[in-house]
Amino acid sequence: MANPTAAMLVIGDEILSGRTRDANMHYLAQELTKHGIDLQEVRIVSDDAPAIEAAVKALSQAHDTVFTSGGIGPTHDDITADCIARAFGAHIGIRDDARALLQAHYDKSGLELNAARLRMARIPDGAALIDNPVSTAPGFTLENVHVMAGVPLVFQAMVASVLPGLTGGSPLLSQTLRVDRGEGDIAATLSAVADAFADLSIGCYPFQINGVFGANVVVRGTDGARIDAATTRLAKELDL
Template sequence: MKPQPTAAILVIGDEILSGRTLDSNSNYLANELTNNGINLSEVRVIGDEAKKISETVNFLRGQYDYIFTSGGIGPTHDDITAEAIATAFNVPLEINSAAVDLLASHYPNGKADINSARLRMCRIPEGATLIQNPISKAPGFSIENVFVMAGVPSIFRAMTDSTIPQLVGGDPLLSISVRIEKGEGDIATKLSEIAKKHKEVSIGSYPFSQNGRYGTMIVARHKDKDVLNKLERKLQNLM
């Protein structure tokens, strides 16, 4: 079996931390990475602070195979991710001519419509590769193992869809779900015994309440279908 590479996502934006904007990008990325045999191991959320962004990116890129960032590459003063990434890699931030051409194709008058604010979206660290944005054309970029993408969910998804095929993944995780019509407290001891005997399997317990009755959904994940099938029979005995 092919080992699974690891990944982390750094969600950037004061609007996320304040609760004004809901982060849906982490969820989308997690699903796409899982389907392609890449293990999303960490999610971090930080504000619009250039020094914090640079330091966090430098830490994460040394810990995981792939790093994704979301947010902070738009046209306004608080969009500072590009310059923070340039600082992290100690390279100049420059106006990228290919990025300008892409952005110009989005406007009726081409480059004549690119004012100073829009030009900020064409600032790319030296040596980076552009990530296509089929929606508004302003590109993201990648540099080494760091992929810098927009915070707008529809654009983030489009950038993710164009990036994932370029990555090397391992064997995708398979999963099973077993619904138990008992509360977690009723099955916890036996479930712990099963988990100890199957340490190679990720087993999660998720309580639910429906029509006044409590139950537990058990989700198990592993690369091998046969392992999951055998485990499923043991979990069903908890009922």
Template sequence: MTERTSNPTAAMLVIGDEILSGRTRDSNMNHLARELTLRGIDLREARVISDDHDAIVAAVRELLATHDHLFTSGGIGPTHDDITAEAVAAAMETPIDVRDDARAILAAHYEARGVELNAARLRMARIPDGATLIDNPVSAAPGFSLRNVHVMAGVPRIFEAMLAGLLPTIPGGRPVLSQSLRVERGEGDVAEPLSELARAHPTLAIGSYPFTENGVSGTNVVIRGSDGAEIEAALVQLSGWLEA
């Protein structure tokens, strides 16, 4: 059961046909999830959609209506299927064009490497009016934050670098704490005590995850919340019940 805290909420939009065809395995969602958890921002939903203008516009609008922040990954490179910036601008009814600050970053980067800043590369300087650039220390072409929508690259190394620069600028909440207990019994045997525990501690999120390792089956119980003392108390209570 999701713990309903007063923490900021977030959604993620992963954009790319290559994820939906199975060619590429997304890793940005897991990375973002971990980083947001550490900062006390609750990731409530993540979606993977294709490189399709209307699909991006619809998803941006829907997810923004119900979350404090939206993080996107993918579709901001120089090729014809890189349409995320345009679609986000359309969804938020904001004009978009090549912006001088972004162009200067690209010009300096490519000039230092003797590479032409051609029309395709210049598309990466298209930034919506009023957006703040997100630094790309890997390959220069910036992401951007347009109000509470944070648009980043799909290449994991670049996504992670952009996020590292972005996150300190976003107010977090109370970090979600968690403790886990490894129990060498099946989920079916711990289900009733866990259910009681959940009733006794409605502010905690109590999850159970079956495992089988080296022929031993059991359950990892994870207790999450923002109050460390209550998590500890729940853990002690559960241990007592399981030993009884």
């Protein structure tokens, strides 16, 4: 049976302007691979309501699960929660359960739960809260979309809150062969082995180090014995 599929939507002008290098996508990709969920698509859009709404609708329809990152803080540029609610036609407002979490957190830290911080209690009706052990303000799950923070520490904590509840598949396994020859020399062999092991994915990722070309050949699949067999055959045919 095929593994469940997922998509990710990253929301943030700071990534598209080149100011910040995204870290959450790479983290989520690794976690989903371990969990047997097939990350099939990532989109990065700016802090623009129509773009966020259109992307979340398209990804929610095309994939089993969607993860979003960014735009759920207290400032004026945090518009993700409202966009997700609109995408699903859900009402959004300050919810008592989220407000209670924030109230307890700010009471303890002696800070005021002011109007800006209360924005973080805006949760769509029908959504389930996602636990945030780092900084309390919750994410939420609406339909098949998990809405999470952009700050990497908080994003990672929220992924840890969400993942155990998701149905995973067979973890994706891989073996890598490093070949110190150009791709063009090994392409015919790779193609023949890929045909013989159609249940696996065989990728070739070229590199160049000190002017010398080589490639990492990565054999991926869910059946370790088949991966072993394909890797052994590749190593033999490539004289490794």
